[in-house]
Amino acid sequence: MDLFEEDVPGGGPDNAPEFSVSELSGAIKRVIEGEFSHVRIRGEIGRVSFPRSGHVYLDLKDDSAVISGVIWKGVAGRLETRPEEGLEVIAVGRITTFPGQSKYQLVIEDLKPAGMGALMAMLEKRKALLAAEGLFAPERKRPLPFLPEVIGVITSPSGAVIRDILHRLRDRFPRKVLIWPVAVQGKACAPEVTRAIEGFNRLQPGGALPRPDLLIVARGGGSIEDLWGFNEESVARAAAASAIPLISAVGHETDTTLIDFVSDRRAPTPTAAAELAVPVRAELMIWVNEQGGRLLRAETQAVQMRAQRLRDLGRALPRPQTLTERARQSLDIWGERLPRALTGLAQRSRVKLSEQAGSLRPGILTRRLSDDxxxxxxxxxxxxxxxxxxxxxxxxxxGRRTDRLSVAPIQRELLRQSGDFQRELRKFAQVAEAGLRKRRDRLEALDRLRLSVGYEATLERGYAVVRDGEGRVLPRLSAACDAATLEIQFADGRLTVGAEAAAAKAAEAKPDTAPEAAETPAPKPVSRKKPSPPEQGSLF
Known part of the structure; x- marks a missing residue:
């Protein structure tokens, strides 16, 4: 009332001072912030939003009222508890107003779960969410390597856990160990464990820093508040997304966290995690020695059995001479028959060639071409x-059908028939030309064959063909002496001579006969002409 009324006589609403909207909002803001500068509120988180600005906006509610709340970006990054819908919390902050919407809100400076029940409720909610996504499914869990070369351990470097793990590894089977130091409780626990798991997975195989074959996330026992960092959703999702098999060893036997459900194997204690990671070296050596002895005995027994089997089979085999006697005899028989068979084959081939050559005489080919x-x-x-x-x-x-047909259809029919006639004529010309070309090619091939098997090539080597006046080939000297005239074909032409001169020359060639001197007729003129394709004859 002090803001709207003054102590003046007759004061009333008409005499109240005027305020601007901003002045009134500022006055209300000062009053509220002065009265509620520090409050603790217990309630259930309703609507929660996380805009890109980094601030967090939420509602705190109970059975009958709702109050808006805001967590500024700087404070949201320091909170140990991430606001989640349905979580019962205790919020610490101050009440202020937001003049832009004419409402009041709680600026939260600290946020904690309201007791153990709230933590367990939030844990069960996260567990149900991750289980619905299939991160707890047994089929997605990978088997651990039998003997990892490098083991990555994510734990505190100052606690007893790392000493227990190293001691147990040294006793069972010494391996290379990479330690990623992290905080195992408090606000820094969840982000550091998440970065450690992701960092090990980003290492490249064969790099300067070896990539682990197995990861162990370890911590000693404690209360649920001490182990809460391993219940954070970011840690569980990083463990589920790890490409390297992961063993969870958080707390003691009765302690259970979210990372235990998503890991590939859960160990009740850090020492048990080391036992799961590697086998016992002494037991392996004993087993290897036993297997080596069994292998040696098996090989010795197998060799002895096969040697005995070989000796038994060797006694049943015939002598080598017996196996080759029949083949040797057959080889002798075929060796004797081979020369005769080759001679007979050559003779048959020669006869067949003579028969085929008779049908290729130039005269026959010429007559056949002329007939075609x-x-x-x-x-x-x-x-x-x-x-x-x-x-x-x-x-x-x-023309006879002109009276029954119109002029236009007749013209179209004539044009069509004329076109058909021209096409048929062109087809006939093409067929005739193709047939003529085929016969010409065949004639040229036969002529080349005639030249290759003819006798003209033989004349080049000094031979000659002798014919009588009628063109018959004279293969004998007696037939040449009986002929009136002789025609001798050389490689470059023909020579016509009398039969008497040829007979006299033949008589002089015989040493044991002395024919009387006879008057030699004057030689006839020599006729030189190009050789025509004669019939096949004998060669001299």
Whole structure:
């Protein structure tokens, strides 16, 4: 009332002083902050939002009222308890107003769960959330390596836990150990453990710092508040996402945290984690020695059994000479038959070649080509009159039907038939040209074959062909003497001589005969002409 009324006679609402909205909001803010500068409120967290600014906005409620709250970015990063919907907490802060919306709110400076029940409720809620995502499923847990080369340990470097682990590893099977020091309780526990798990996984195999084959997250026993850092969601998700198999050894046998459910193996104590990590070296050596002895005995027994089996089979085998006698005899028989078989094969091939060469004489090929050419010319000469007669017949038939057809369809039909005729004529010309080209190629191939097997090539080596006046080949001297004239074919031409001169020369060639001197007729003129393709004859 002091803000709106003054002690003046007759004062009333009409005489109240005027305030701007900002002045009134500021006055209310000073009054509220002066009366409630430090309060502790117990309530359940309702709506929670985490905008990009880093501040946290939430509602605190009970059965009948709700109050808005805000946690500034600097304070939110220092809180041990992350605000979650449904969590019962005790908030410490101050009441202030927000003039922009004409409402009051609690600026929270500290936030803690309201007793053990609140912590357990929050733990059960996180456990249900992670279980729904399948992070506790047995099928996603990986087997531990049998004998890891490097073991990464995430724990406090100053406690007894690391000494117990190193001592147990040294007794069982010494291995390389990388220690990542972290805080195992308090506000720094969860972020440091999360960074340690992620840091080990980021190491590259074969790098300067070796990548562990197995991780151990260890801590000694304590209250639930001391172990709460291992119940944080960030730690559980980092352990679940680890590509390196992970053993959880947090607390004693009865202590259970979220990291125990998502890890690949849970150890009741840190010492038990070391026992799970490596086998006993002495037991391994005894087992290896036993296996080596069994292997040696098995190999010796196997060799002896196979040697005995080989001796038994060797006694049942025949002598080597007996195995090769039949093959040796067959080889002798076939060796004797081989020369005769080769001679007979050569003779049969020679006869077959002579038979085939007889059908390739130039005269026969020439006559066959001439017959084909005459037949083709006769057919080509008949084609044009036949086509003309067919066109004339079609034209007459078309003229007879002119009275029943209109001019336009007749013209289209004529054009169509003319086009068909031209196409057929072109097809015929193409077929005729292809046939002629095929026969020409065949004739050229036969002519090349004739030249390759003919006798003209033999004339180049000094041989000659002798014929009588009628063109018959004379293979014998007696036949040459009986001929009136002789025609001798050389490689570069032909020579026509009388039979008497040839006989006289033949008689002089015989030493034991002395023919009387006879008058030698004057030689006939020599006729030189290019050799024509004669029939196949004998060579001299």
């Amino acid at each position: 050419r005459r037949r083709f010319e006769a057919l080509s000469g008949r084609l044009d009159p036949a086509l003309r007669r067919m066109v004339s017949a079609k034209t007459e038939a078309l």
